[in-house]
Amino acid sequence: MAGGKRSDTTKNAMFLRIITKSLKVRKNRVFITFFSIMIGAAIITALASVYFDISAKMSRELRAYGANFFIGPSAASGSRTVEAATIDNAVEMVPADKLTGASPYVYGVVRLDLGNAVMTGVDFAGLRRLSPYWQVEGKWITADFDDESCMIGKTLAKNMELKIGDSVTVMRNETGFQKSLVVKGIAETGQAEDEQIFVNLPLAQKILGMEGKANHAMLSIVTEGTDIDGLAKRMADSYPGLDAKPIRKVSSSEGKILDKIKGLMAIVAVIILTVTTLCVMTTLITVVSERTREIGLMKAIGADDREIVRQFIAETLVIGFAGIAAGLVVGFLLAQVLGHAVFGSAISLRLIVLPVTLIPSVAAALLAAVLPVRMAVRVVPAQVLKED
Amino acid sequence: MKKTVLETKGLTKRYGSVTPLDSIDMQVREGEWVAIMGPSGSGKTTMLNLLSLLDSPTEGEYILDGVATATLAEKERVAVRREKIGLVFQQFHLVSYLTALENVMLAQYYHSMIDKDDAMEALERVGLGHRTDHLPSQLSGGEQQRVCIARALINQPAIIMADEPTGNLDEANEGVVLELFKELHREGRTIIMVTHNPELADFADRVVRLHHGRIEKDA
Amino acid sequence: MFFLMLRQSFFRGRKRKALATLTIVLSASLITALMNVSIEVGDKMAREMKSYGANINMVPKSEAIPLEIGGVDYNPLKDRVFLNEADLPKVKEIFWHNNIVGFAPFLKTPVELNGKKGCSLIGTNFDRQVPIAGDEEFRTGVKTVFPYWQVKGEWPAEEAGTSGNGVLAGATLARELGVKPGDRLTVKAAGDAGREESFVVTGILTTGGAEESALVAPLPAVQRLAGMEGKVQSLSVSALTVPEDKLSRKARQNNEALDSLEYDRWYCTAYVSSITHQIEEAIPNVTARPIWQVAAGEGAVVNKIQLLMIVVTIAAFIASGLGISSLMATTIMERSREIGLMKALGAADWEVYLLFLSESAFVGVLGGLLGCVAGAGLSQVIGLSIFGSYVSFSPIVVPVNVAVSVLIALSGSLMPSRLITGLYPAEVLHGRR
Ligand SMILES: Nc1ncnc2c1ncn2[C@@H]1O[C@H](COP(=O)(O)OP(=O)(O)O)[C@@H](O)[C@H]1O
């Protein structure tokens, strides 16, 4: 029994020795095989990483469309305004990493030098993130304590004959409030904003006599991975005076677009995966076919078919796993390059990428090794040995 | 009278319209040294391939050590070859990435178990005790052929089959190889050797002459 | 002699060479498909982006500023200016008429609803035939322009001659009044002498906008009720545009600052600003303004996707390039003995190179060409399965692809050829390397 055991270990040792030698001596071929598997695994890893991150990334990009969530007074409350503090609390319910931007709005009609206009009070920092599509001439108002400046819609500016740097007197009949403001920027959106004058929220509240109040708030929320309808419901439940709802125009279109992009990316990834896998397979097939004579010789000196297949599988697995490991690293780096080139941000590492890379790569490598070996062992050794 | 180890009846090989081997009837007894001679293309290699089970005949019977080989599956043919036959090739056919010693051990590995000392001994016997760790590409033709012979002997096969073992060797190496075969013959092994060299054939018990795939003379 | 050798060597190991060619074909087809799709993806996605609604708003040129907050007008002007409905089809006759996906006119009028004051009735087209020059069958309306409008129930019938006035009730309004589809409403135009008409609610409308607190009816019915036949207040236009860039921004800031070359280029590019400009040219006394929320948002997203496709194409390009290079390398290595023999027979290194490289070049050209054909098919598969439409084939792809295939095949062969020709023939012949 002990002898049997000993011979077993030496047999295994010999098997290992054959494999290591084959890998060590046939350096060029091994390197090419390794390299080709690495490239294949790298591109699969990179594309899979990008694919699994694409929704999150594009969802953020789609925030270019502006607000997709509305908070206002509920119809039941019968009021046209809500407490600004309540809105702030409701906004806090949105996870910080999902909130792209938010701003409360307060509206009222004021008298300018040349006529009446709607004045809107906003949080400019939030508005800017909320509405990246605003076409602004001049400058945005940056400080939220700035009560000397205003921004004006393009149409209004034209009608009131105002230019950047001009000052305009704002007057509210009801409160008798009067103040001269400097036009810092002229904004164009193509919508109602073009006919409005924008100031900081506290200033607007003072002018309009609506201290601590707001008419509503607009939010821009990353929808991917957020249950936006659930969020709306929770908000309305927590603050009965509030009506919180997604803005259909933006949020429903977003889903459609994301599906398209995901579909596009998926089909592109699958095609690239297929072709890369084929590339790797042909390279392996060529490298293994080259060894037909060696296989014939092994049979001639008494090797079982199974023994031969075992050796080639083992060799392929060693090169394959080394190649795939390197490929995973390179692929992940490549994904970062792609991420920075396209989205300007890192692609997150996902565990799912591991099997997605591993399974096709290993399967392709094994198939590519076993196919030619099986073909070679079926040929009569005499024929194989004769060939040069 | 020694027993018959190998017997063919009407052994024929065809490749389409070509018939390199045509109805060969032959018997070889235990311990006999048979030289197969004949002009190039007369079917010597074809015959040896059939005898060593590297190829299968189109027609005819071949009984090796009492076993009718016609009905054997490929797996069993490999097993028979592994147990009974040692092969020496004209082109040596060593595994290029294994050293001389490892090439010999490879035959042990496929046969049963590894014994490094045995393998060393086999190499020493062919005069290569000092070159065990060299790759085939680092050995001369004669040395490679000796490794090939050591590999053929390692599993103590009853029959040695060699296809022009000295065809690629110079005279000095030819002498070394001839001495090895003489020794094997003395040990009582059956040898079937294809050769062009009449000097080598002189040492055989019997010379079979092939011509156009038929036995022209058997003496 | 060289050609004889080339032919001989080409037919040797045909199976594996076929495999190599096949791989190049596949890679080339992939690249072709990706290149085609990257070129087209902007247009395709721009079309998808139409689900965000109109990106141009056309209103009468007027000096008056509406004072509207949350759909309530604080300054209802008596003498308002209107667009002529008859002018509207001209929008579809501008230089970029093919890029006009659709348009929907709007007319809003204050009404009393079952005696309740302060409601609005909006008239528009849902999906109406609007004959234009060149396409008598052209149909358009909010269904194309605002695909996100959702109706629970039925859209009202709007073909001339259908009996019964259908109307959509905005979701908020319906909730306030407790209206359901099938209910009958009496609508009276605001003012003492306002006309009165009876409507049947066919569906409840959800839009996420101000329409939710109004009634929406077919345009002719509203015009009749308000006594403003042939008039509309605004027109929402959905146009396919290309993302804004430096030129269009310059044009927008100051149209006069463009030199004539720049002006032509701007005019002949489907920027949202050049389309609005052309609309203003085509119809007198209107202002067409981009709705930047949609126009700019679309630009940003389309740019991203285009960039994504380009970067992915480049990555795939490099990967398959390296893959093919290593494949070519193995096919050459496999023949190291042959190279040794050629050298032993007295071939100079360059002759060896020439033989192998011309072979690779041939494989490259063949693979590249076949790949273009296969890739053209593949891009249609992508186009149909993702966008449901064909992807046009860009001829530029063919030369680029063939050149690159050849280059890749050559570069893959060069490395191992050098490696092997660098050896002594004896080393190779005797399998010493
Ligand atoms: N696979 C094959 N296909 C066709 N003809 C073959 C094949 N193998 C050998 N032959 C032919 O059989 C004949 C005998 O070959 P062989 O046994 O190798 O001769 P030799 O006596 O020189 O060893 C030759 O004429 C050769 O052309």
Ligand SMILES: [Mg+2]
């Ligand atoms: Mg021969």
